[in-house]
Amino acid sequence: xxxxxxxxxxxxxxxxxxxxxxxxxxxxxxxxxxxxxxxxxxxxxxxxxxxxxxxxxxxxxxxxxxxxxxxxxxxxxxxxxxxxxxxxxxxxxxxxxxxxxxxxxxxxxxxxxxxxxxxxxxxxxxxxxxxxxxxxxxxxxxxxxxxxxxxxxxxxxxxxxxxxxxxxxxxxxxxxxxxxxxxxxxxxxxxxxxxxxxxxxxxxxxxxxxxxxxxxxxxxxxxxxxxxxxxxxxxxxxxxxxxxxxxxxxxxxxxxxxxxxxxxxxxxxxxxxxxxxxxxxxxxxxxxxxxxxxxxxxxxxxxxxxxxxxxxxxxxxxxxxxxxxxxxxxxxxxxxxxxxxxxxxxxxxxxxxxxxxxxxxxxxxxxxxxxxxxxxxxxxxxxxxxxxxxxxxxxxxxxxxxxxxxxxxxxxxxxxxxxxxxxxxxxxxxxxxxxxxxxxxxxxxxxxxxxxxxxxxxxxxxxxxxxxxxxxxxxxxxxxxxxxxxxxxxxxxxxxxxxxxxxxxxxxxxxxxxxxxxxxxxxxxxxxxxxxxxxxxxxxxxxxxxxxxxxxxxxxxxxxxxxxxxxxxxxxxxxxxxxxxxxxxxxxxxxxxxxxxxxxxxxxxxxxxxxxxxxxxxxxxxxxxxxxxxxxxxxxxxxxxxxxxxxxxxxxxxxxxxxxxxxxxxxxxxxxxxxxxxxxxxxxxxxxxxxxxxxxxxxxxxxxxxxxxxxxxxxxxxxxxxxxxxxxxxxxxxxxxxxxxxxxxxxxxxxxxxxxxxxxxxxxxxxxxxxxxxxxxxxxxxxxxxxxxxxxxxxxxxxxxxxxxxxxxxxxxxxxxxxxxxxxxxxxxxxxxxxxxxxxxxxxxxxxxxxxxxxx
Numbered sequence: 001x002x003x004x005x006x007x008x009x010x011x012x013x014x015x016x017x018x019x020x021x022x023x024x025x026x027x028x029x030x031x032x033x034x035x036x037x038x039x040x041x042x043x044x045x046x047x048x049x050x051x052x053x054x055x056x057x058x059x060x061x062x063x064x065x066x067x068x069x070x071x072x073x074x075x076x077x078x079x080x081x082x083x084x085x086x087x088x089x090x091x092x093x094x095x096x097x098x099x100x101x102x103x104x105x106x107x108x109x110x111x112x113x114x115x116x117x118x119x120x121x122x123x124x125x126x127x128x129x130x131x132x133x134x135x136x137x138x139x140x141x142x143x144x145x146x147x148x149x150x151x152x153x154x155x156x157x158x159x160x161x162x163x164x165x166x167x168x169x170x171x172x173x174x175x176x177x178x179x180x181x182x183x184x185x186x187x188x189x190x191x192x193x194x195x196x197x198x199x200x201x202x203x204x205x206x207x208x209x210x211x212x213x214x215x216x217x218x219x220x221x222x223x224x225x226x227x228x229x230x231x232x233x234x235x236x237x238x239x240x241x242x243x244x245x246x247x248x249x250x251x252x253x254x255x256x257x258x259x260x261x262x263x264x265x266x267x268x269x270x271x272x273x274x275x276x277x278x279x280x281x282x283x284x285x286x287x288x289x290x291x292x293x294x295x296x297x298x299x300x301x302x303x304x305x306x307x308x309x310x311x312x313x314x315x316x317x318x319x320x321x322x323x324x325x326x327x328x329x330x331x332x333x334x335x336x337x338x339x340x341x342x343x344x345x346x347x348x349x350x351x352x353x354x355x356x357x358x359x360x361x362x363x364x365x366x367x368x369x370x371x372x373x374x375x376x377x378x379x380x381x382x383x384x385x386x387x388x389x390x391x392x393x394x395x396x397x398x399x400x401x402x403x404x405x406x407x408x409x410x411x412x413x414x415x416x417x418x419x420x421x422x423x424x425x426x427x428x429x430x431x432x433x434x435x436x437x438x439x440x441x442x443x444x445x446x447x448x449x450x451x452x453x454x455x456x457x458x459x460x461x462x463x464x465x466x467x468x469x470x471x472x473x474x475x476x477x478x479x480x481x482x483x484x485x486x487x488x489x490x491x492x493x494x495x496x497x498x499x500x501x502x503x504x505x506x507x508x509x510x511x512x513x514x515x516x517x518x519x520x521x522x523x524x525x526x527x528x529x530x531x532x533x534x535x536x537x538x539x540x541x542x543x544x545x546x547x548x549x550x551x552x553x554x555x556x557x558x559x560x561x562x563x564x565x566x567x568x569x570x571x572x573x574x575x576x577x578x579x580x581x582x583x584x585x586x587x588x589x590x591x592x593x594x595x596x597x598x599x600x601x602x603x604x605x606x607x608x609x610x611x612x613x614x615x616x617x618x619x620x621x622x623x624x625x626x627x628x629x630x631x632x633x634x635x636x637x638x639x640x641x642x643x644x645x646x647x648x649x650x651x652x653x654x655x656x657x658x659x660x661x662x663x664x665x666x667x668x669x670x671x672x673x674x675x676x677x678x679x680x681x682x683x684x685x686x687x688x689x690x691x692x693x694x695x696x697x698x699x700x701x702x703x704x705x706x707x708x709x710x711x712x713x714x715x716x717x718x719x720x721x722x723x724x725x726x727x728x729x730x731x732x733x734x735x736x737x738x739x740x741x742x743x744x745x746x747x748x749x750x751x752x753x754x755x756x757x758x759x760x761x762x763x764x765x766x767x768x769x770x771x772x773x774x775x776x777x778x779x780x781x782x783x784x785x786x787x788x789x790x791x792x793x794x795x796x797x798x799x800x801x802x803x804x805x806x807x808x809x810x811x812x813x814x815x816x817x818x819x820x821x822x823x824x825x826x827x828x829x830x831x832x833x834x835x836x837x838x839x840x841x842x843x844x845x846x847x848x849x850x851x852x853x854x855x856x
Contacts (some may be wrong), residue, residue: 035457039507045079049086052109057101061108065763070116080117084110084128091132095139103144107132107151114158126167129155137175146181149196150753156203173222176200177366180229180260193231194260201226202267226271227286228405233264235294235302263307266308269330272313280318283310284325291361300343303349311354314497321356326351327370332378338402341374342409351412367417368429372436372470379462406468415473426478427485431492433471438464439495440502461504468499468510471853472490475517483554483594486518492557497565505574512569512582519589529590531581531637531671533659539643541669544645547596553600562590563606564721570610570631571623577630577675584634588641595645601705603642607635609719615695617688626681633674636662639696650704661693669694 042050051065073080087106110129117125133155136148142583152172179197184190205226208217216222275283287306294303311322326348331340382403414433418426438460480486487493499509516525522543534540555562569575569583591603613621614631623631636659643655659670667673668684702712789799 005303028827043082044081045069045072046086049083049090049109051104053090053105057099057105059482061105066109067779070112073113080113081128083113084125088132088135095135095144096738098141100141100143103136104147107136107147109153111154114155114786119560120418133392134171134175137172137179142182142184142193146192147198148177149176149200153199153203156207163307169208169217172200172204172224173217173225175227177225179456180233180264186523195258195263198230198233198260198263198267201229202270205267205271217281218275220282220285222774223282223286224289227268227283228290230264230268231287231306233260233291233543234268235296237824250261251836252806255329265679268306268309269811272310277318279631280314280321281325283349284322288325288329297340297343297347297371297579303343303347305385307347307351308354311351313320314357316655319351322351323348323355324326325366327367330374331370334374338378338381338399338406342402342406345371345374345409345413349409352413352420364421364425364429365432368414370431371414371417372433375407375470376463376467378410379459379466382462383456383459387457389580411466411469411473413430414470415477416473416476421477421480423481426474427488427492430471430474430478431489432468433474434492434495437467437471437495437499439498461507464499464502464504464507465510468507468514472510472514472517473536475514478518480518480521482548482550483519483558483746484550485632487554487558493561499642500565501568501572503574505576508569508572509579509582512579516582517588519586519593524589524592525585528585528592529581531584531634531675532635533645537641542645543594544592544595547594547599551594552596552598554598555594559599559602560722563602563719567606567719567721570634571613573623573627575627580630580634580675584638587638591638591642591645597710598714601657601710601712602645604637604701604705605717605719607639607642608696608701609712609721611635612718614692618686625684628686629668629684630674632669633671635696638672645794646708648708650702650707651701654700654704656694658694665691667696691806800826 048065048069052062052069054060054062061476069083075084087110091103094100094106110132113125114129127566129151133148133152134143136151139145139148143211149760161606179193180201182190182193182197184193204215207679217226220313272280272283287310289298291303291306307322307326308330314322326344330341330344335342381398384399385400386397421429425547496511500508500515502508507634522545524542527540527542566583566587569579572579575583587606590599610631614623621628640659641654643651662669668679668681673679674681698716702715705715706712
C-alpha cells in the first residue's frame, strides 16, 4: 500500500486510521483502540495524563506537564469527565499492583484539577474522584486510607458552583467512623488513622450540613455513627501525666493538633455549631446513649466535659434543648442507682451554669417539678430501703449514703437553675416549692399526710428538710427589693411561718435562714449572725436605710404573724444554740431593715413579753434553766442593738445600766457566758424572783421612747401572740358572726359604773340596718305612702327626704363604728367586760370583714 496513512477524527473524538482510500466504507476505517501498540495515535487527554507520571515515582508529579493538563481541561471542560475516568482507571490499576508512588501522584493530580476547574461538568469529574477516594478507603493499607481521607478533606473545602442532589455519602460516614475506631497495633499508625477518620467525618458534615437538598446528615443512622466516634476519641484514661517543662511546651502544643482527642473536640464543636434548632436533639441523643453504653456517668468528669463543649458551641437560645434532654434522660434512669442519677444531676448543674439567663424554656415549673419528683422518690427509697414500685416484686436494695448524695445534688441543682431566672420567676418557684412542703394541720397532729405522697412522721420530716433546703437555694439567688414584692401572696408567707413552728429544730433553723435571705437587702445578715453586745454599733458596720412606705404597710398587715412566730420560736424547748442565733438574726434584721416607729414599738413589746415569760417562777414556767439564761441573753443583746440604732440617750443609759449590773451579779444572763461552749448553765440556781435591777423596766423604756417623740400608747399594752395556727386563721379571715364585743365606760371618780344594756353583735347590726316592722298592715300602708309620695311629690322634696335619711343612717353607722373601735381599757391595758378582765388582741375596724348586707 503506497498510499499515505490518514488519521481521521470524527465528532465522537475517537481516532481512527484510514488504511486505503480505495476501500469500501465498511472496511475503510479501523478503530485506533484496536491498535494498542500505536501510542502516537492515542487521544490527547490520555497523552497529557500519562505525561504527568514520571518514570520513577519518587521524582513526584511532573509539574510542567501537570500545568499543560490543567490548561487543557480549562480550555476544554467537556474533557474533564474523561480525564477523571482515565485517572480512575490508572489509580485502580496502581492500587491493585501496590504501586503507592503512582497512587500518590494520581491523587495529587486530582486535587489540583478539582481546585482549578469549576465547569458545569465538574459533577461528573467529582463522581470519578469519589470513586477513587472510595477505592483508597477500601484498601487495607493505612497509608492509602490516610491518603484518601486527606484528598476527601481537600474536596470538602471546595465550594461547588452547581449542586449535586444525587450524591450520597453513606459509605464515607461508615468508613470514616470505622477509621476513627482503628485498633492498629502500631500506636503511631493508629493515631494517624484515627485522626484521618475524624477529619473525614468533619468534612462530610461540612459538605452536607449547609445544603438542605443534600443527604440529611442529621438522620439518626448517620448521627449514631458520627457522635460516638467523636466521643470515643475524646475519652482518655484518667492517668497522671507529668507537667511539661518550658522547653517542651511549644512541641506539645504542636502535637495537640495531631492528637485524636484534640481533633475530636474540634469536630464536635463544629458539629454542634452547625446544628439548627431541630437538629440539636440528633446530637444529644447519641451522646447520652454513648455515655450509658460505656458507663461513663460515674465519675462524671468526662460527661461534664462533653456537655460543656456542647453548651459552649451551640447557640444560647438552644440551651433549653440540652437541659430538657438531660431531664428526660434522668427520668429514664429512675430505677438506676443513686450514684448514676447524682452524676446526671451534676452534669445538669454544670450545664445550667453555662446556659444564658432565661434559656430554660417556657416550662420552667416543669423543670423544677421533675427535680422535686426525683427528690421525693429518693426519700421514698431511703425510707423503704429498696428501689422499685409498690407492686413490683423485683426491688433492689439501696445505699443510704448514695441517696443522700443524690438529694444534695438535686438541691444544689435547684439553686443553679434559680440563678439564671428573673426575680419574678424565682418568687413563683419559691411559692411552687412551698406548696409541696408538708404543712402540719391545725389540730397539731404530727402524723399528717403530705401533698406529695410521703407518709409518716419520718417521711414528712425528711421531705420538709429537703424541700426547705431547695427553697433556701432559690432564696439565695433572689434579690429582695421590698417585702411586698417578695411575699406577694399569703400562699407563700403563711405556710412558711407555720412550718417555722414544727417540732424539729433543724427544720425551724432552715426556715429562719430562708427569712434571713428574704429580709436582708443590704448585706447585714452575716454581721448579725452572732449574738453579742458590741460596745459601739459602728463595730458591726451595719448599713441602715430608711424603711419604705411599702414595707411599713406590709408590717402593719403581717407584722403580728412575724412577732408571734418569733415569740413561739424562742420558747421552743429543743432550741439549740444555732436556733437562738438564727432567731436573734431574724429579729435584728426586722429592726434594721424595717425599723419604722410602729415596728420598733412592736419589737419592744415582744421583748418585754418574752422577758415576762422568762421571769416566771419555776412552778409556773416549764423552761429549763439553760433555756431561761439564753433567753435573757438574747433579749439583752437585742435591746442593746435597738438602743444603739435609735440613739435615744435615756434608752441607752437604761440598757447600759442593766448590762453592767448583770456583768457583776448575773453574768449567765449575758451572751458571752450563756452561749459559751462548755458552760455549766445546768448548775446555775435561779431565784424564784429575779432581781429587778437585772431586768429591763417597761416604765423606763416608755419614758425614753416618749422623750424622743415616739407614740408609746401601744407599748404599755402587754404582748399577746396570735394562736399557733395563725397563718390559716388570721385576723383577716375571722367569722363575722363570731364578733361579740362588750364595751364599758371608763372609770370615773364618784360615779357608778354602768354597763350597756345590749351587746353589739352581728344580729344587732343587721336589725339596725333593716329595721323591719312586725305588723304587716303597717308595712303595706307605709309602702303605699312611699309609692304615692314618689309619684306625686315634687323632685326637690324627694331629694331632701332621701338626703336626710342617708345622713341619719351614716350617723348611726359612725356611732356603731366608734363604739367598736374604741373599747374601754384599764391602766394595765386590759379590756373590761361583763365577764371580767381578759387580754385580747385589738382588731381595727377596717380590717374586719362584714357580709354584703352591711354595705350601704
